[in-house]
Amino acid sequence: MTATLDPQSLADATPLMKQYWELKASVPDALLFFRMGDFYELFGADAVEASRLLEITLTSRDRTKANPTPMAGVPHHSAHGYIQRLLKAGKKIAIGEQMEDPAATKGLVKREIIRVLSPGVQFDLESHEAAWLGVALREVGQPQGTPSPWTLACLDVSTGHSFFSTGMSAAALAEDLVRHPIRQLLRIDGDLPEEARAVLRSDTLVEDLSANTLSFSGAEQFLRAQFRLATLEAFLPSTTAIHALGLLAHYAARTQRLDRLEHLQLPRPLHHQQSLVYGPQTAEHLDLFPTPDHRPNLLHEIQASKTSAGARLLRRWIAEPLTSLTEIKNRQCALEVLGEASGPRQRMQRLLSEVYDLERILGRVHTGLANPRDTRALGLSLCQLPLLLENLNALDTTRASSPSTLLRLQKSIEHAAQVLQALGQRIVSSQRDDAPMLAREGGIFKLGTHPDLDRLLGLAENGSQWLITLETREREVTGIPSLKVKYNRVFGYFIEITQAHLKNVPSHYQRKQTTVGAERFFTEELKTFEDEIVSASAKQKALEQTLFDELLASIRAQTQDICQAAQALAELDVLVGLTHLLDRPGWVFPILDDSLALEIQKGRHPLVDRGEFVPNDLTLKPEDRRTLLITGPNMGGKSTLMRQVALIVILGQIGAPVPAASAQWGVVGSIYTRIGAHDAIAKGQSTFMVEMTELAHLLHHANDRSLVILDEIGRGTSTYDGMSVAWATLEWICNRVGSRTLFATHYHELTRLAEKLPALKNAHMAVDSRRDLESHSELRFLYLLQEGPTNESFGIHVAKLAGLPQPVISRAWEVLESLENEKPAADSLRGTGPSATSGTGPSKKALVPQPASDSQLSFFAPSPPRVEVRTEIRKEFLPHPALDALRAARLEEMTPLQALNLLAELQRQSKSP
Numbered sequence: 001m002t003a004t005l006d007p008q009s010l011a012d013a014t015p016l017m018k019q020y021w022e023l024k025a026s027v028p029d030a031l032l033f034f035r036m037g038d039f040y041e042l043f044g045a046d047a048v049e050a051s052r053l054l055e056i057t058l059t060s061r062d063r064t065k066a067n068p069t070p071m072a073g074v075p076h077h078s079a080h081g082y083i084q085r086l087l088k089a090g091k092k093i094a095i096g097e098q099m100e101d102p103a104a105t106k107g108l109v110k111r112e113i114i115r116v117l118s119p120g121v122q123f124d125l126e127s128h129e130a131a132w133l134g135v136a137l138r139e140v141g142q143p144q145g146t147p148s149p150w151t152l153a154c155l156d157v158s159t160g161h162s163f164f165s166t167g168m169s170a171a172a173l174a175e176d177l178v179r180h181p182i183r184q185l186l187r188i189d190g191d192l193p194e195e196a197r198a199v200l201r202s203d204t205l206v207e208d209l210s211a212n213t214l215s216f217s218g219a220e221q222f223l224r225a226q227f228r229l230a231t232l233e234a235f236l237p238s239t240t241a242i243h244a245l246g247l248l249a250h251y252a253a254r255t256q257r258l259d260r261l262e263h264l265q266l267p268r269p270l271h272h273q274q275s276l277v278y279g280p281q282t283a284e285h286l287d288l289f290p291t292p293d294h295r296p297n298l299l300h301e302i303q304a305s306k307t308s309a310g311a312r313l314l315r316r317w318i319a320e321p322l323t324s325l326t327e328i329k330n331r332q333c334a335l336e337v338l339g340e341a342s343g344p345r346q347r348m349q350r351l352l353s354e355v356y357d358l359e360r361i362l363g364r365v366h367t368g369l370a371n372p373r374d375t376r377a378l379g380l381s382l383c384q385l386p387l388l389l390e391n392l393n394a395l396d397t398t399r400a401s402s403p404s405t406l407l408r409l410q411k412s413i414e415h416a417a418q419v420l421q422a423l424g425q426r427i428v429s430s431q432r433d434d435a436p437m438l439a440r441e442g443g444i445f446k447l448g449t450h451p452d453l454d455r456l457l458g459l460a461e462n463g464s465q466w467l468i469t470l471e472t473r474e475r476e477v478t479g480i481p482s483l484k485v486k487y488n489r490v491f492g493y494f495i496e497i498t499q500a501h502l503k504n505v506p507s508h509y510q511r512k513q514t515t516v517g518a519e520r521f522f523t524e525e526l527k528t529f530e531d532e533i534v535s536a537s538a539k540q541k542a543l544e545q546t547l548f549d550e551l552l553a554s555i556r557a558q559t560q561d562i563c564q565a566a567q568a569l570a571e572l573d574v575l576v577g578l579t580h581l582l583d584r585p586g587w588v589f590p591i592l593d594d595s596l597a598l599e600i601q602k603g604r605h606p607l608v609d610r611g612e613f614v615p616n617d618l619t620l621k622p623e624d625r626r627t628l629l630i631t632g633p634n635m636g637g638k639s640t641l642m643r644q645v646a647l648i649v650i651l652g653q654i655g656a657p658v659p660a661a662s663a664q665w666g667v668v669g670s671i672y673t674r675i676g677a678h679d680a681i682a683k684g685q686s687t688f689m690v691e692m693t694e695l696a697h698l699l700h701h702a703n704d705r706s707l708v709i710l711d712e713i714g715r716g717t718s719t720y721d722g723m724s725v726a727w728a729t730l731e732w733i734c735n736r737v738g739s740r741t742l743f744a745t746h747y748h749e750l751t752r753l754a755e756k757l758p759a760l761k762n763a764h765m766a767v768d769s770r771r772d773l774e775s776h777s778e779l780r781f782l783y784l785l786q787e788g789p790t791n792e793s794f795g796i797h798v799a800k801l802a803g804l805p806q807p808v809i810s811r812a813w814e815v816l817e818s819l820e821n822e823k824p825a826a827d828s829l830r831g832t833g834p835s836a837t838s839g840t841g842p843s844k845k846a847l848v849p850q851p852a853s854d855s856q857l858s859f860f861a862p863s864p865p866r867v868e869v870r871t872e873i874r875k876e877f878l879p880h881p882a883l884d885a886l887r888a889a890r891l892e893e894m895t896p897l898q899a900l901n902l903l904a905e906l907q908r909q910s911k912s913p
């Protein structure tokens with residue numbers, strides 16, 4: 001079934017179905033929810049798909065026809081849940097609503113599409129996480145021959161937040177797409193680099209727009225009107241950024257059939273100079289954020305925010321740690337003051353748990369989706385402002401050395417409390433606690449809200465009493481004790497009399513309906529009452545709707561104030577939440593300075609900081625200890641230690657305390673990591689390629705303000721190649737980059753570099769091992785970082801711990817011993833290489849290609865950054881006489897027989913060595 005109907009079928013269709021197909025043609029890529037009375041119906045392919053996804057019955061319309069149209073429907077009052085399920089499944093939904101009251105309309109009711117919802121344009125999300133709508137645009141005006149950079153812009157329509165990032169390579173674009181799970185991506189003329197396509201999640205809805213959807217000048221005009229600004233340069237630095245944001249805002253507004261979305265906030269740059277930058281995959285390597293496989297992660301570990309906006313903000317803080325010493329100090333001071341004032345802090349936490357998601361409520365208010373529960377939630381939230389202010393005022397900010405963060409928050413909340421107090425109180429005092437989900441059902445407002453409403457509510461109240469009086473009176477007059485006055489939605493009010501008493505029914509009773517065992521009657525008196533009550537109820541609902549619309553207008557008028565209050569509340573929430581880290585034993589504020597050193601005493605891993613964890617000291621110094629080369633057995637704790645250092649730096653630079661006895665470092669500007677490769681297979685790239693791509697980025701971008709963490713560089717390729725790359729990388733980092741670097745390796749040969757590179761120091765993870773010839777198995781990991789290199793890798797111990805069969809382990813020991821007994825003439829890498837084969841196992845020379853002499857290892861000299869890697873040339877690639885003969889043969893001058901003879905000769909030659 002296509003989105004449109006063929007002309008013949010359309011001509012034959014009923015007026016209603018014609019109307020349907022006309023609407024459907026305007027939203028061909030959406031499932032059209034077509035309102036018919038109390039149901040939303042779906043037809044054709046939409047019905048088939050919805051019935052499959054929602055597990056609802058698939059029927060058909062015009063069943064008598066040869067080709068009936070498939071049909072499925074959901075009740076309008078429960079449509080919300082169904083729509084949410086379809087959005088989760090990545091579908092786009094158009095709502096076709098009745099624009100006239102069917103009861104008051106003759107013929108076909110007018111219907112229109114009032115909104116289109118999609119995974120990236122929704123307002124009612126279950127999770128507090130943003131649902132990003134993204135667009136990636138190629139930047140124009142690049143010199144010929146250079147690859148054009150990309151701009152990415154993203155908008156979370158539900159909260160009005162947006163960000164952009166410009167001048168990105170295809171790889172950096174892919175990186176940002178991974179970091180910000182994008183629910184829907186707009187692609188202009190299908191243009192998206194391969195790197196970005198590869199990382200898009202399967203549930204991301206990709207929508208192609210044509211390049212002439214909105215021109216640059218159209219986008220600029222749209223944004224200027226959106227933000228009521230004469231120029232956009234102050235916050236959007238490039239034309240592509242303006243174009244991208246304009247496209248997003250325009251697209252989102254159009255889906256809601258609005259000129260603009262008033263709740264959108266000014267976009268912010270994703271990477272700015274005031275924040276610490278992460279290298280590719282660093283957030284993933286360090287487990288900063290939740291992943292689909294639910295690994296422990298930093299955000300979850302420290303999250304204690306009470307509000308959704310606070311939870312979102314903390315995520316942003318971790319994504320963008322601070323690099324300004326003053327700002328870090330300000331946050332530390334704010335936390336310190338809050339931490340010491342346990343009374344106000346606990347009270348504020350309680351108050352914050354009464355604060356709802358103000359940004360999302362505003363989003364719904366501005367798109368016509370807000371219901372009475374939203375407004376009540378807004379009112380309750382606003383009423384917390386004066387109480388929060390009281391507690392903020394009770395804090396002793398004079399004790400803090402830089403109280404500016406708290407003073408700023410105090411000011412914002414004071415202002416918000418002043419300007420929003422009236423609105424908050426108006427809502428809370430007028431709205432009922434049990435306000436319904438739908439405004440048109442009435443029952444929103446309390447008595448005392450409006451004199452007309454009071455009168456109508458009084459009528460309904462008196463009506464109930466009147467019915468009781470009527471029932472009592474009629475029972476007495478007729479002598480029928482079981483006489484009942486009842487109501488149902490279809491027949492309205494009636495008097496019900498059981499069969500046994502029918503003979504006593506007075507003559508003025510008029511029959512209305514017969515049921516099993518009873519008859520239903522009405523009287524003139526009851527009919528008059530019914531008319532009055534029905535019209536009063538309709539009047540009440542209409543009046544409540546008007547009052548609700550007025551309330552929404554008042555809320556809209558204070559959008560800016562509410563946005564500012566929401567931001568201040570979110571920041572206060574994150575700060576109050578983070579104070580719980582101060583209560584953890586052994587967590588302290590680090591001291592930050594502008595040096596290039598780093599010193600951590602008794603540091604622990606924030607995600608494993610429990611039980612038997614062994615703390616470690618670690619020092620890096622700019623002069624003679626910038627890089628630490630860490631050796632030690634597998635499972636010895638190298639990765640844990642390195643990640644721990646990075647996580648401590650991140651925690652410290654969001655202003656939080658860290659798990660250590662003490663810590664001090666010079667502000668880190670960027671963190672680059674190369675650890676593991678658990679994501680490589682999913683992307684279909686070879687592990688080594690991924691490793692090298694990340695390493696390349698790191699070596700190009702890291703500088704002396706970076707923290708670099710490299711784990712087992714080179715392990716994805718042959719030993720010799722890998723070691724050469726690792727060697728050259730270390731030289732480059734020490735000589736050129738100058739970053740604070742932790743480099744874990746199992747190439748013990750690299751430890752010799754410490755003799756040549758003054759910035760490099762060796763360290764190792766200590767183990768307690770006993771080399772017992774009988775069991776060969778005693779190995780205890782101490783998880784302690786110690787000075788100097790280690791010269792054993794304990795691989796067989798670890799293999800045994802991992803459960804390899806005993807015979808394999810015993811044989812491995814034999815092989816190792818035979819290898820170690822060899823005394824090489826010139827093992828230039830270890831200085832103790834093999835020379836002869838013992839006969840009990842393979843020669844080490846055969847296992848690891850060895851260079852002939854030191855003179856060949858030109859890359860061992862520390863200075864030249866260029867690496868010339870020489871690997872042993874395999875015999876089959878050496879020149880061969882048969883190949884020379886083949887190249888020399890002049891085929892065009894040969895007869896077939898001569899050619900055959902040549903082939904036979906070549907074959908003979910190829911068999912000889």
Ligand code: ADP
Nearest residue numbers: 612613614633634635636637638639640641783
């Ligand atoms: P490596 O990188 O040397 O192979 P890991 O860092 O992966 O080793 O650590 C291996 C395991 O050792 C971890 O999963 C953890 O259980 C344990 N471990 C690491 N560091 C410590 C420590 N400091 N204290 C206690 N256990 C640790």
